[in-house]
Amino acid sequence: MARVTSGARAEATVAEFLKKHGLKILDRNWKTKVCELDIVARKKDVIYFIEVKYRQSADQGGGLDHITSQKHNQIKFAARIWNQQHEYEGDYRTIGAEVSGPNFENISLVEID
Template identity: 40%
Template sequence: MNTDVRLSGPQAEALACQHLQQHGLRLLEQNWRCRRGELDLVMLDGDTVVFVEVRYRQHAAWGGALESIDARKRANLSLAAQHFLQQEKRWAAHPCRFDVVAMNSASNPDQRLNWIRNAFDT
């Protein structure tokens, strides 16, 4: 995987997917699109469907990767996830959660990736 300081969006998603797969998650869909929006990664963790939002920020001037997910973005992700479950009925009865993989441009790749499980639980 590219260890340069700069990542493109697709590279960040690939790095996130690889990291999650190394931790036992299985990829179901990548860049799943509907009229409600896009789901970066849809994965399976045991029997739980995991909707993963991948956020990458090269600079923190306008906030970090995690801070870039506001209430409107969470609502759009929730609507897209509902649409996914309506379209992919085989997953509709499974438990679901939203995770975030937030990345920054730290020069050390181990410090650049932050996986937050159940990111939208309050």
């Protein structure tokens, strides 16, 4: 149960961080039967699909290390479905967001395209 709570808190932390940096949150925890996206956000004419990973300490390894090529392909697949459902044909990016620290105080964003 703690993992779900930590994951939800990490996603909320990243969503607030993105809003403070001028992005509009379009979707959170968007799901279909076959795929999911943690956060979908927009800034200007670009849509960002964000995968959030949380690690309490460095002993658990970096969260972004857990975005494997298979996971990246799943994110891109989900992004294509989201784009189709929303009739969006513009520019988009896939982003890995790592949250770390016992108080969720460290946030790193990396483009994973």
